[in-house]
Amino acid sequence: MKKLTNLLGLICCIAFISCNNDDDYESIPSSSYSNSYPNVVATFGTNLDLDHLYNYANQTIPSYITKDNSAGNSINDKIATLGRVLFYDKNLSSNNSISCASCHKQEFAFGDNVVASTGVNGTTGRHSMRLVNSRFATETHFFWDERALTLEQQTTMPIKDHGEMGFSGLNGDLSFNDLLVKLSAKNYYKELFQFAYGNQEITEIKIQTALAQFIRSIQSFDSKYDTGRALAPNDGVPFSNFTQQENQGKNLFLTPPTFNASGSRTGGGLGCAGCHRAPEFDIDPNSKNNGIIGTIAGTGIDVTNTKAPSLRNLVRNDGTLNGQLMHTGVITSLQAAIGHYGTITIAPGNTNLDPRLTPNGVGQQLNLTQNEVDAVIAFLRTLSGTDVYTNAKWSNPFPN
Incomplete structure:
Protein backbone atom coordinates (compact mmCIF):
# COMPACT_ATOMS: atom_id res chain seq x y z
CA MET A 1 0.00 0.00 0.00
CA LYS A 2 2.84 2.38 0.87
CA LYS A 3 4.53 1.79 -2.50
CA LEU A 4 1.24 2.36 -4.32
CA THR A 5 0.64 5.62 -2.43
CA ASN A 6 4.14 6.86 -3.30
CA LEU A 7 3.70 5.91 -6.95
CA LEU A 8 0.36 7.72 -7.18
CA GLY A 9 1.91 10.77 -5.56
CA LEU A 10 4.75 10.78 -8.06
CA ILE A 11 2.37 10.45 -11.01
CA CYS A 12 0.25 13.35 -9.73
CA CYS A 13 3.35 15.49 -9.28
CA ILE A 14 4.62 14.76 -12.80
CA ALA A 15 1.20 15.43 -14.28
CA PHE A 16 0.97 18.77 -12.51
CA ILE A 17 4.40 19.90 -13.70
CA SER A 18 3.79 18.89 -17.32
CA CYS A 19 0.61 20.99 -17.44
CA ASN A 20 2.25 24.08 -15.98
CA ASN A 21 3.22 26.55 -18.73
CA ASP A 22 4.90 29.13 -16.54
CA ASP A 23 8.46 29.63 -17.80
CA ASP A 24 10.11 30.63 -14.52
CA TYR A 25 8.40 28.76 -11.76
CA GLU A 26 7.28 25.19 -11.18
CA SER A 27 4.56 24.96 -8.53
CA ILE A 28 4.74 21.49 -7.04
CA PRO A 29 1.65 20.29 -5.16
CA SER A 30 2.17 21.09 -1.51
CA SER A 31 3.63 18.07 0.20
CA SER A 32 5.14 19.98 3.13
CA TYR A 33 8.72 19.55 2.00
CA SER A 34 9.44 22.27 4.53
CA ASN A 35 8.39 19.83 7.23
CA SER A 36 10.33 16.93 5.71
CA TYR A 37 13.54 18.89 5.21
CA PRO A 38 13.87 21.24 8.20
CA ASN A 39 17.61 21.72 7.83
CA VAL A 40 17.15 23.10 4.33
CA VAL A 41 14.64 25.58 5.69
CA ALA A 42 16.94 26.50 8.57
CA THR A 43 19.90 27.06 6.24
CA PHE A 44 18.28 28.81 3.28
CA GLY A 45 15.00 30.24 4.57
CA THR A 46 12.85 31.54 1.72
CA ASN A 47 15.78 31.54 -0.70
CA LEU A 48 15.17 27.84 -1.40
CA ASP A 49 11.52 26.77 -1.53
CA LEU A 50 11.34 23.03 -2.16
CA ASP A 51 7.56 23.22 -2.44
CA HIS A 52 7.80 25.66 -5.34
CA LEU A 53 10.83 24.89 -7.47
CA TYR A 54 12.12 27.17 -10.17
CA ASN A 55 11.64 25.87 -13.68
CA TYR A 56 14.97 24.62 -14.93
CA ALA A 57 13.80 21.65 -17.00
CA ASN A 58 11.15 23.20 -19.24
CA GLN A 59 12.36 26.68 -20.07
CA THR A 60 11.37 28.13 -23.43
CA ILE A 61 14.03 27.55 -26.08
CA PRO A 62 13.60 29.21 -29.50
CA SER A 63 12.81 26.83 -32.35
CA TYR A 64 15.89 27.99 -34.30
CA ILE A 65 18.20 26.80 -31.49
CA THR A 66 19.06 23.20 -32.38
CA LYS A 67 22.43 22.47 -30.75
CA ASP A 68 22.36 20.70 -27.37
CA ASN A 69 25.15 18.83 -25.53
CA SER A 70 23.06 17.57 -22.60
CA ALA A 71 22.52 14.05 -23.94
CA GLY A 72 22.40 11.54 -21.09
CA ASN A 73 21.83 14.16 -18.40
CA SER A 74 18.50 15.85 -19.06
CA ILE A 75 17.67 18.66 -16.65
CA ASN A 76 15.48 17.81 -13.67
CA ASP A 77 14.19 20.60 -11.42
CA LYS A 78 15.12 18.83 -8.18
CA ILE A 79 18.63 17.91 -9.28
CA ALA A 80 19.28 21.34 -10.81
CA THR A 81 18.15 22.91 -7.52
CA LEU A 82 20.81 20.86 -5.74
CA GLY A 83 23.25 21.97 -8.43
CA ARG A 84 22.47 25.60 -7.65
CA VAL A 85 23.37 25.05 -4.00
CA LEU A 86 26.60 23.25 -4.90
CA PHE A 87 27.54 25.97 -7.39
CA TYR A 88 27.38 28.66 -4.70
CA ASP A 89 28.67 26.70 -1.70
CA LYS A 90 32.13 27.73 -0.50
CA ASN A 91 32.33 24.49 1.46
CA LEU A 92 33.41 22.90 -1.82
CA SER A 93 36.80 24.55 -1.34
CA SER A 94 39.36 23.35 1.19
CA ASN A 95 39.35 26.56 3.22
CA ASN A 96 35.67 27.48 2.72
CA SER A 97 36.54 30.63 0.79
CA ILE A 98 35.86 29.77 -2.86
CA SER A 99 32.81 28.48 -4.71
CA CYS A 100 32.18 27.90 -8.41
CA ALA A 101 30.38 31.25 -8.40
CA SER A 102 33.51 33.00 -7.13
CA CYS A 103 34.99 32.68 -10.62
CA HIS A 104 31.72 32.52 -12.58
CA LYS A 105 29.66 35.49 -11.42
CA GLN A 106 26.03 36.00 -12.39
CA GLU A 107 26.53 39.74 -12.89
CA PHE A 108 29.12 38.99 -15.60
CA ALA A 109 27.12 36.31 -17.46
CA PHE A 110 28.79 33.73 -15.21
CA GLY A 111 32.29 34.80 -16.15
CA ASP A 112 34.83 36.88 -14.22
CA ASN A 113 35.87 40.53 -14.41
CA VAL A 114 39.51 39.88 -13.53
CA VAL A 115 42.15 38.28 -15.74
CA ALA A 116 42.97 35.50 -13.29
CA SER A 117 40.45 34.35 -10.69
CA THR A 118 41.49 33.89 -7.08
CA GLY A 119 41.73 30.33 -5.75
CA VAL A 120 42.62 28.86 -2.39
CA ASN A 121 46.31 28.54 -3.27
CA GLY A 122 46.91 31.17 -5.92
CA THR A 123 45.10 32.11 -9.11
CA THR A 124 43.68 30.33 -12.14
CA GLY A 125 46.01 29.58 -15.02
CA ARG A 126 43.54 30.93 -17.57
CA HIS A 127 40.84 33.59 -17.60
CA SER A 128 37.52 32.16 -16.35
CA MET A 129 35.21 31.44 -19.27
CA ARG A 130 31.61 32.66 -19.33
CA LEU A 131 29.17 29.79 -18.74
CA VAL A 132 25.97 31.29 -20.18
CA ASN A 133 24.41 29.06 -22.87
CA SER A 134 26.98 26.31 -22.29
CA ARG A 135 24.32 23.75 -23.18
CA PHE A 136 23.69 25.05 -26.67
CA ALA A 137 26.75 23.86 -28.55
CA THR A 138 27.85 20.86 -30.54
CA GLU A 139 31.13 20.90 -28.67
CA THR A 140 31.03 18.56 -25.69
CA HIS A 141 34.58 19.28 -24.50
CA PHE A 142 35.15 21.95 -21.85
CA PHE A 143 37.94 24.27 -20.66
CA TRP A 144 39.89 26.42 -23.11
CA ASP A 145 42.16 23.48 -23.96
CA GLU A 146 39.24 20.98 -24.10
CA ARG A 147 40.85 18.72 -21.51
CA ALA A 148 37.44 17.78 -20.06
CA LEU A 149 35.51 15.46 -22.35
CA THR A 150 32.14 16.55 -20.94
CA LEU A 151 30.66 19.28 -18.79
CA GLU A 152 30.02 16.64 -16.12
CA GLN A 153 33.73 15.84 -15.97
CA GLN A 154 34.63 19.52 -15.98
CA THR A 155 32.55 20.41 -12.92
CA THR A 156 34.72 18.65 -10.36
CA MET A 157 38.12 19.31 -11.94
CA PRO A 158 38.47 22.81 -10.40
CA ILE A 159 37.54 21.30 -7.03
CA LYS A 160 40.41 18.84 -7.43
CA ASP A 161 42.84 21.57 -8.48
CA HIS A 162 45.44 22.59 -5.89
CA GLY A 163 45.35 26.25 -6.85
CA GLU A 164 41.64 26.65 -7.41
CA MET A 165 39.59 24.83 -4.74
CA GLY A 166 42.22 22.68 -3.08
CA PHE A 167 40.91 19.10 -2.86
CA SER A 168 43.68 17.71 -5.06
CA GLY A 169 45.03 15.05 -2.71
CA LEU A 170 48.49 16.38 -3.61
CA ASN A 171 50.92 18.89 -2.11
CA GLY A 172 49.45 18.33 1.33
CA ASP A 173 45.87 18.89 0.12
CA LEU A 174 42.91 16.91 1.31
CA SER A 175 41.47 14.52 -1.26
CA PHE A 176 38.13 14.60 -3.03
CA ASN A 177 36.98 11.79 -0.75
CA ASP A 178 37.62 14.15 2.15
CA LEU A 179 35.25 16.61 0.49
CA LEU A 180 32.56 13.91 0.26
CA VAL A 181 32.95 13.28 3.99
CA LYS A 182 32.79 17.01 4.66
CA LEU A 183 29.58 17.47 2.67
CA SER A 184 28.02 14.36 4.18
CA ALA A 185 28.34 15.99 7.58
CA LYS A 186 26.20 18.92 6.42
CA ASN A 187 22.59 18.24 7.40
CA TYR A 188 21.24 20.35 4.56
CA TYR A 189 23.12 18.18 2.06
CA LYS A 190 21.73 15.00 3.58
CA GLU A 191 18.28 16.42 2.91
CA LEU A 192 19.01 17.88 -0.51
CA PHE A 193 20.56 14.68 -1.87
CA GLN A 194 17.58 12.77 -0.47
CA PHE A 195 15.27 15.29 -2.16
CA ALA A 196 17.08 15.15 -5.51
CA TYR A 197 18.14 11.51 -5.74
CA GLY A 198 15.98 9.62 -3.26
CA ASN A 199 18.85 8.80 -0.89
CA GLN A 200 21.43 10.67 1.18
CA GLU A 201 24.55 9.16 -0.36
CA ILE A 202 26.89 11.81 -1.76
CA THR A 203 29.10 10.75 -4.65
CA GLU A 204 31.21 12.51 -7.25
CA ILE A 205 28.90 11.40 -10.05
CA LYS A 206 25.88 12.89 -8.27
CA ILE A 207 27.75 16.16 -7.71
CA GLN A 208 28.82 16.26 -11.36
CA THR A 209 25.30 15.51 -12.56
CA ALA A 210 23.73 18.23 -10.43
CA LEU A 211 26.30 20.92 -11.21
CA ALA A 212 26.13 20.18 -14.94
CA GLN A 213 22.34 20.41 -14.93
CA PHE A 214 22.38 23.77 -13.16
CA ILE A 215 25.04 25.15 -15.51
CA ARG A 216 23.17 23.95 -18.60
CA SER A 217 20.02 25.61 -17.28
CA ILE A 218 21.70 29.05 -17.48
CA GLN A 219 20.34 30.34 -20.78
CA SER A 220 19.89 33.68 -22.51
CA PHE A 221 17.50 34.12 -25.44
CA ASP A 222 15.97 37.53 -24.72
CA SER A 223 18.36 39.64 -26.81
Whole structure:
Protein backbone atom coordinates (compact mmCIF):
# COMPACT_ATOMS: atom_id res chain seq x y z
CA MET A 1 0.00 0.00 0.00
CA LYS A 2 2.84 2.38 0.87
CA LYS A 3 4.53 1.79 -2.50
CA LEU A 4 1.24 2.36 -4.32
CA THR A 5 0.64 5.62 -2.43
CA ASN A 6 4.14 6.86 -3.30
CA LEU A 7 3.70 5.91 -6.95
CA LEU A 8 0.36 7.72 -7.18
CA GLY A 9 1.91 10.77 -5.56
CA LEU A 10 4.75 10.78 -8.06
CA ILE A 11 2.37 10.45 -11.01
CA CYS A 12 0.25 13.35 -9.73
CA CYS A 13 3.35 15.49 -9.28
CA ILE A 14 4.62 14.76 -12.80
CA ALA A 15 1.20 15.43 -14.28
CA PHE A 16 0.97 18.77 -12.51
CA ILE A 17 4.40 19.90 -13.70
CA SER A 18 3.79 18.89 -17.32
CA CYS A 19 0.61 20.99 -17.44
CA ASN A 20 2.25 24.08 -15.98
CA ASN A 21 3.22 26.55 -18.73
CA ASP A 22 4.90 29.13 -16.54
CA ASP A 23 8.46 29.63 -17.80
CA ASP A 24 10.11 30.63 -14.52
CA TYR A 25 8.40 28.76 -11.76
CA GLU A 26 7.28 25.19 -11.18
CA SER A 27 4.56 24.96 -8.53
CA ILE A 28 4.74 21.49 -7.04
CA PRO A 29 1.65 20.29 -5.16
CA SER A 30 2.17 21.09 -1.51
CA SER A 31 3.63 18.07 0.20
CA SER A 32 5.14 19.98 3.13
CA TYR A 33 8.72 19.55 2.00
CA SER A 34 9.44 22.27 4.53
CA ASN A 35 8.39 19.83 7.23
CA SER A 36 10.33 16.93 5.71
CA TYR A 37 13.54 18.89 5.21
CA PRO A 38 13.87 21.24 8.20
CA ASN A 39 17.61 21.72 7.83
CA VAL A 40 17.15 23.10 4.33
CA VAL A 41 14.64 25.58 5.69
CA ALA A 42 16.94 26.50 8.57
CA THR A 43 19.90 27.06 6.24
CA PHE A 44 18.28 28.81 3.28
CA GLY A 45 15.00 30.24 4.57
CA THR A 46 12.85 31.54 1.72
CA ASN A 47 15.78 31.54 -0.70
CA LEU A 48 15.17 27.84 -1.40
CA ASP A 49 11.52 26.77 -1.53
CA LEU A 50 11.34 23.03 -2.16
CA ASP A 51 7.56 23.22 -2.44
CA HIS A 52 7.80 25.66 -5.34
CA LEU A 53 10.83 24.89 -7.47
CA TYR A 54 12.12 27.17 -10.17
CA ASN A 55 11.64 25.87 -13.68
CA TYR A 56 14.97 24.62 -14.93
CA ALA A 57 13.80 21.65 -17.00
CA ASN A 58 11.15 23.20 -19.24
CA GLN A 59 12.36 26.68 -20.07
CA THR A 60 11.37 28.13 -23.43
CA ILE A 61 14.03 27.55 -26.08
CA PRO A 62 13.60 29.21 -29.50
CA SER A 63 12.81 26.83 -32.35
CA TYR A 64 15.89 27.99 -34.30
CA ILE A 65 18.20 26.80 -31.49
CA THR A 66 19.06 23.20 -32.38
CA LYS A 67 22.43 22.47 -30.75
CA ASP A 68 22.36 20.70 -27.37
CA ASN A 69 25.15 18.83 -25.53
CA SER A 70 23.06 17.57 -22.60
CA ALA A 71 22.52 14.05 -23.94
CA GLY A 72 22.40 11.54 -21.09
CA ASN A 73 21.83 14.16 -18.40
CA SER A 74 18.50 15.85 -19.06
CA ILE A 75 17.67 18.66 -16.65
CA ASN A 76 15.48 17.81 -13.67
CA ASP A 77 14.19 20.60 -11.42
CA LYS A 78 15.12 18.83 -8.18
CA ILE A 79 18.63 17.91 -9.28
CA ALA A 80 19.28 21.34 -10.81
CA THR A 81 18.15 22.91 -7.52
CA LEU A 82 20.81 20.86 -5.74
CA GLY A 83 23.25 21.97 -8.43
CA ARG A 84 22.47 25.60 -7.65
CA VAL A 85 23.37 25.05 -4.00
CA LEU A 86 26.60 23.25 -4.90
CA PHE A 87 27.54 25.97 -7.39
CA TYR A 88 27.38 28.66 -4.70
CA ASP A 89 28.67 26.70 -1.70
CA LYS A 90 32.13 27.73 -0.50
CA ASN A 91 32.33 24.49 1.46
CA LEU A 92 33.41 22.90 -1.82
CA SER A 93 36.80 24.55 -1.34
CA SER A 94 39.36 23.35 1.19
CA ASN A 95 39.35 26.56 3.22
CA ASN A 96 35.67 27.48 2.72
CA SER A 97 36.54 30.63 0.79
CA ILE A 98 35.86 29.77 -2.86
CA SER A 99 32.81 28.48 -4.71
CA CYS A 100 32.18 27.90 -8.41
CA ALA A 101 30.38 31.25 -8.40
CA SER A 102 33.51 33.00 -7.13
CA CYS A 103 34.99 32.68 -10.62
CA HIS A 104 31.72 32.52 -12.58
CA LYS A 105 29.66 35.49 -11.42
CA GLN A 106 26.03 36.00 -12.39
CA GLU A 107 26.53 39.74 -12.89
CA PHE A 108 29.12 38.99 -15.60
CA ALA A 109 27.12 36.31 -17.46
CA PHE A 110 28.79 33.73 -15.21
CA GLY A 111 32.29 34.80 -16.15
CA ASP A 112 34.83 36.88 -14.22
CA ASN A 113 35.87 40.53 -14.41
CA VAL A 114 39.51 39.88 -13.53
CA VAL A 115 42.15 38.28 -15.74
CA ALA A 116 42.97 35.50 -13.29
CA SER A 117 40.45 34.35 -10.69
CA THR A 118 41.49 33.89 -7.08
CA GLY A 119 41.73 30.33 -5.75
CA VAL A 120 42.62 28.86 -2.39
CA ASN A 121 46.31 28.54 -3.27
CA GLY A 122 46.91 31.17 -5.92
CA THR A 123 45.10 32.11 -9.11
CA THR A 124 43.68 30.33 -12.14
CA GLY A 125 46.01 29.58 -15.02
CA ARG A 126 43.54 30.93 -17.57
CA HIS A 127 40.84 33.59 -17.60
CA SER A 128 37.52 32.16 -16.35
CA MET A 129 35.21 31.44 -19.27
CA ARG A 130 31.61 32.66 -19.33
CA LEU A 131 29.17 29.79 -18.74
CA VAL A 132 25.97 31.29 -20.18
CA ASN A 133 24.41 29.06 -22.87
CA SER A 134 26.98 26.31 -22.29
CA ARG A 135 24.32 23.75 -23.18
CA PHE A 136 23.69 25.05 -26.67
CA ALA A 137 26.75 23.86 -28.55
CA THR A 138 27.85 20.86 -30.54
CA GLU A 139 31.13 20.90 -28.67
CA THR A 140 31.03 18.56 -25.69
CA HIS A 141 34.58 19.28 -24.50
CA PHE A 142 35.15 21.95 -21.85
CA PHE A 143 37.94 24.27 -20.66
CA TRP A 144 39.89 26.42 -23.11
CA ASP A 145 42.16 23.48 -23.96
CA GLU A 146 39.24 20.98 -24.10
CA ARG A 147 40.85 18.72 -21.51
CA ALA A 148 37.44 17.78 -20.06
CA LEU A 149 35.51 15.46 -22.35
CA THR A 150 32.14 16.55 -20.94
CA LEU A 151 30.66 19.28 -18.79
CA GLU A 152 30.02 16.64 -16.12
CA GLN A 153 33.73 15.84 -15.97
CA GLN A 154 34.63 19.52 -15.98
CA THR A 155 32.55 20.41 -12.92
CA THR A 156 34.72 18.65 -10.36
CA MET A 157 38.12 19.31 -11.94
CA PRO A 158 38.47 22.81 -10.40
CA ILE A 159 37.54 21.30 -7.03
CA LYS A 160 40.41 18.84 -7.43
CA ASP A 161 42.84 21.57 -8.48
CA HIS A 162 45.44 22.59 -5.89
CA GLY A 163 45.35 26.25 -6.85
CA GLU A 164 41.64 26.65 -7.41
CA MET A 165 39.59 24.83 -4.74
CA GLY A 166 42.22 22.68 -3.08
CA PHE A 167 40.91 19.10 -2.86
CA SER A 168 43.68 17.71 -5.06
CA GLY A 169 45.03 15.05 -2.71
CA LEU A 170 48.49 16.38 -3.61
CA ASN A 171 50.92 18.89 -2.11
CA GLY A 172 49.45 18.33 1.33
CA ASP A 173 45.87 18.89 0.12
CA LEU A 174 42.91 16.91 1.31
CA SER A 175 41.47 14.52 -1.26
CA PHE A 176 38.13 14.60 -3.03
CA ASN A 177 36.98 11.79 -0.75
CA ASP A 178 37.62 14.15 2.15
CA LEU A 179 35.25 16.61 0.49
CA LEU A 180 32.56 13.91 0.26
CA VAL A 181 32.95 13.28 3.99
CA LYS A 182 32.79 17.01 4.66
CA LEU A 183 29.58 17.47 2.67
CA SER A 184 28.02 14.36 4.18
CA ALA A 185 28.34 15.99 7.58
CA LYS A 186 26.20 18.92 6.42
CA ASN A 187 22.59 18.24 7.40
CA TYR A 188 21.24 20.35 4.56
CA TYR A 189 23.12 18.18 2.06
CA LYS A 190 21.73 15.00 3.58
CA GLU A 191 18.28 16.42 2.91
CA LEU A 192 19.01 17.88 -0.51
CA PHE A 193 20.56 14.68 -1.87
CA GLN A 194 17.58 12.77 -0.47
CA PHE A 195 15.27 15.29 -2.16
CA ALA A 196 17.08 15.15 -5.51
CA TYR A 197 18.14 11.51 -5.74
CA GLY A 198 15.98 9.62 -3.26
CA ASN A 199 18.85 8.80 -0.89
CA GLN A 200 21.43 10.67 1.18
CA GLU A 201 24.55 9.16 -0.36
CA ILE A 202 26.89 11.81 -1.76
CA THR A 203 29.10 10.75 -4.65
CA GLU A 204 31.21 12.51 -7.25
CA ILE A 205 28.90 11.40 -10.05
CA LYS A 206 25.88 12.89 -8.27
CA ILE A 207 27.75 16.16 -7.71
CA GLN A 208 28.82 16.26 -11.36
CA THR A 209 25.30 15.51 -12.56
CA ALA A 210 23.73 18.23 -10.43
CA LEU A 211 26.30 20.92 -11.21
CA ALA A 212 26.13 20.18 -14.94
CA GLN A 213 22.34 20.41 -14.93
CA PHE A 214 22.38 23.77 -13.16
CA ILE A 215 25.04 25.15 -15.51
CA ARG A 216 23.17 23.95 -18.60
CA SER A 217 20.02 25.61 -17.28
CA ILE A 218 21.70 29.05 -17.48
CA GLN A 219 20.34 30.34 -20.78
CA SER A 220 19.89 33.68 -22.51
CA PHE A 221 17.50 34.12 -25.44
CA ASP A 222 15.97 37.53 -24.72
CA SER A 223 18.36 39.64 -26.81
CA LYS A 224 17.63 42.06 -29.64
CA TYR A 225 19.09 39.44 -31.95
CA ASP A 226 16.54 36.86 -30.75
CA THR A 227 13.66 39.28 -31.30
CA GLY A 228 14.82 39.82 -34.86
CA ARG A 229 15.61 36.17 -35.56
CA ALA A 230 12.14 35.08 -34.40
CA LEU A 231 10.62 37.28 -37.12
CA ALA A 232 13.02 36.22 -39.87
CA PRO A 233 13.14 33.01 -41.95
CA ASN A 234 16.92 32.75 -41.51
CA ASP A 235 19.96 34.67 -40.32
CA GLY A 236 20.89 35.90 -43.77
CA VAL A 237 18.01 38.30 -44.34
CA PRO A 238 17.91 41.80 -42.80
CA PHE A 239 16.24 41.81 -39.37
CA SER A 240 13.30 44.19 -39.18
CA ASN A 241 14.18 45.37 -35.65
CA PHE A 242 17.85 46.05 -36.47
CA THR A 243 19.35 49.38 -37.45
CA GLN A 244 21.09 49.62 -40.81
CA GLN A 245 24.43 49.44 -39.00
CA GLU A 246 23.44 46.32 -37.03
CA ASN A 247 22.28 44.56 -40.20
CA GLN A 248 25.53 45.55 -41.92
CA GLY A 249 27.47 44.09 -39.00
CA LYS A 250 25.45 40.89 -39.11
CA ASN A 251 26.17 40.51 -42.82
CA LEU A 252 29.89 41.10 -42.27
CA PHE A 253 29.88 38.56 -39.41
CA LEU A 254 28.16 35.87 -41.49
CA THR A 255 29.74 36.36 -44.91
CA PRO A 256 33.07 34.63 -45.67
CA PRO A 257 35.85 36.86 -46.99
CA THR A 258 37.70 36.43 -50.27
CA PHE A 259 41.49 36.79 -50.39
CA ASN A 260 44.25 37.31 -52.90
CA ALA A 261 47.47 35.30 -52.95
CA SER A 262 49.07 37.49 -50.29
CA GLY A 263 46.24 36.91 -47.80
CA SER A 264 44.64 40.34 -48.17
CA ARG A 265 40.86 40.52 -48.27
CA THR A 266 39.50 41.54 -51.64
CA GLY A 267 35.80 41.22 -50.88
CA GLY A 268 33.11 39.59 -48.78
CA GLY A 269 32.75 39.90 -45.04
CA LEU A 270 34.83 38.92 -42.01
CA GLY A 271 33.76 35.28 -41.85
CA CYS A 272 33.38 35.24 -38.04
CA ALA A 273 30.56 32.69 -38.35
CA GLY A 274 33.00 30.14 -39.74
CA CYS A 275 34.07 29.48 -36.14
CA HIS A 276 31.34 31.23 -34.11
CA ARG A 277 28.26 29.67 -35.61
CA ALA A 278 24.89 31.41 -35.59
CA PRO A 279 22.30 31.26 -34.10
CA GLU A 280 23.88 29.73 -30.97
CA PHE A 281 27.18 31.52 -31.66
CA ASP A 282 29.00 28.50 -30.25
CA ILE A 283 32.51 27.52 -31.29
CA ASP A 284 32.97 25.07 -34.14
CA PRO A 285 34.44 21.88 -32.59
CA ASN A 286 36.98 21.74 -35.43
CA SER A 287 38.43 25.15 -34.52
CA LYS A 288 42.13 25.29 -33.73
CA ASN A 289 44.25 28.00 -32.11
CA ASN A 290 43.14 31.55 -32.88
CA GLY A 291 46.59 33.12 -32.89
CA ILE A 292 46.77 34.00 -29.20
CA ILE A 293 49.40 31.66 -27.80
CA GLY A 294 50.52 33.34 -24.57
CA THR A 295 49.73 32.58 -20.96
CA ILE A 296 48.26 34.73 -18.21
CA ALA A 297 51.74 35.13 -16.78
CA GLY A 298 52.83 36.52 -20.13
CA THR A 299 55.56 33.96 -20.75
CA GLY A 300 55.70 30.71 -22.65
CA ILE A 301 53.83 29.36 -25.67
CA ASP A 302 50.52 27.54 -25.30
CA VAL A 303 48.90 26.51 -28.58
CA THR A 304 46.38 24.10 -27.02
CA ASN A 305 43.57 26.63 -26.49
CA THR A 306 40.94 25.89 -29.11
CA LYS A 307 37.58 26.29 -27.35
CA ALA A 308 35.65 29.49 -26.71
CA PRO A 309 32.38 30.32 -24.97
CA SER A 310 29.31 31.43 -26.89
CA LEU A 311 29.55 35.00 -28.14
CA ARG A 312 26.21 35.70 -26.52
CA ASN A 313 26.32 38.19 -23.65
CA LEU A 314 29.75 39.54 -24.43
CA VAL A 315 28.55 42.81 -22.95
CA ARG A 316 26.30 43.80 -20.07
CA ASN A 317 23.24 46.03 -20.15
CA ASP A 318 25.38 49.16 -19.80
CA GLY A 319 27.49 48.16 -22.81
CA THR A 320 30.61 47.23 -20.86
CA LEU A 321 32.36 43.91 -21.39
CA ASN A 322 31.55 40.94 -19.17
CA GLY A 323 35.20 40.70 -18.27
CA GLN A 324 38.29 40.37 -20.40
CA LEU A 325 38.34 38.22 -23.55
CA MET A 326 40.44 35.22 -24.62
CA HIS A 327 42.09 32.65 -22.34
CA THR A 328 44.79 35.17 -21.40
CA GLY A 329 42.39 38.05 -20.81
CA VAL A 330 44.65 40.09 -23.06
CA ILE A 331 41.76 41.56 -25.09
CA THR A 332 39.82 44.25 -23.26
CA SER A 333 37.47 45.66 -25.91
CA LEU A 334 35.36 44.42 -28.81
CA GLN A 335 37.36 46.64 -31.14
CA ALA A 336 40.60 45.00 -30.02
CA ALA A 337 39.05 41.53 -30.51
CA ILE A 338 38.04 42.35 -34.08
CA GLY A 339 41.42 43.97 -34.67
CA HIS A 340 43.18 40.79 -33.59
CA TYR A 341 41.48 38.84 -36.36
CA GLY A 342 42.00 41.71 -38.79
CA THR A 343 45.75 41.09 -38.91
CA ILE A 344 46.91 37.56 -38.14
CA THR A 345 50.62 37.10 -37.58
CA ILE A 346 51.85 33.52 -37.61
CA ALA A 347 53.90 33.47 -34.43
CA PRO A 348 56.99 31.24 -34.26
CA GLY A 349 56.09 27.99 -32.54
CA ASN A 350 52.36 28.16 -33.27
CA THR A 351 51.90 24.71 -34.79
CA ASN A 352 48.15 24.67 -34.22
CA LEU A 353 46.88 27.86 -35.88
CA ASP A 354 43.45 27.47 -37.44
CA PRO A 355 43.82 27.21 -41.24
CA ARG A 356 40.79 29.48 -41.72
CA LEU A 357 42.98 32.30 -40.45
CA THR A 358 45.76 31.56 -42.93
CA PRO A 359 44.38 31.81 -46.49
CA ASN A 360 46.96 30.69 -49.03
CA GLY A 361 49.28 29.79 -46.16
CA VAL A 362 49.74 33.33 -44.84
CA GLY A 363 48.08 35.22 -42.00
CA GLN A 364 44.87 36.90 -43.08
CA GLN A 365 44.73 40.67 -43.61
CA LEU A 366 41.11 41.77 -43.45
CA ASN A 367 41.95 45.44 -44.17
CA LEU A 368 39.05 46.58 -42.02
CA THR A 369 37.57 50.02 -42.28
CA GLN A 370 36.38 51.83 -39.15
CA ASN A 371 32.86 51.65 -40.56
CA GLU A 372 33.09 47.85 -40.74
CA VAL A 373 34.52 47.55 -37.23
CA ASP A 374 31.78 49.76 -35.81
CA ALA A 375 29.11 47.74 -37.62
CA VAL A 376 30.35 44.39 -36.30
CA ILE A 377 30.56 45.80 -32.77
CA ALA A 378 26.97 47.05 -33.10
CA PHE A 379 25.88 43.56 -34.16
CA LEU A 380 27.76 41.80 -31.34
CA ARG A 381 25.98 44.03 -28.84
CA THR A 382 22.63 42.71 -30.09
CA LEU A 383 23.55 39.24 -28.77
CA SER A 384 23.16 40.28 -25.12
CA GLY A 385 20.00 39.69 -23.11
CA THR A 386 19.00 41.02 -19.70
CA ASP A 387 17.33 38.23 -17.70
CA VAL A 388 20.44 36.16 -17.05
CA TYR A 389 21.97 38.84 -14.83
CA THR A 390 19.13 39.07 -12.32
CA ASN A 391 16.94 35.95 -12.50
CA ALA A 392 16.68 34.48 -9.00
CA LYS A 393 16.72 30.89 -10.27
CA TRP A 394 20.43 31.30 -11.01
CA SER A 395 21.25 33.41 -7.95
CA ASN A 396 22.99 32.60 -4.70
CA PRO A 397 20.59 30.66 -2.42
CA PHE A 398 22.72 31.19 0.70
CA PRO A 399 21.64 34.07 2.97
CA ASN A 400 23.99 37.03 2.91
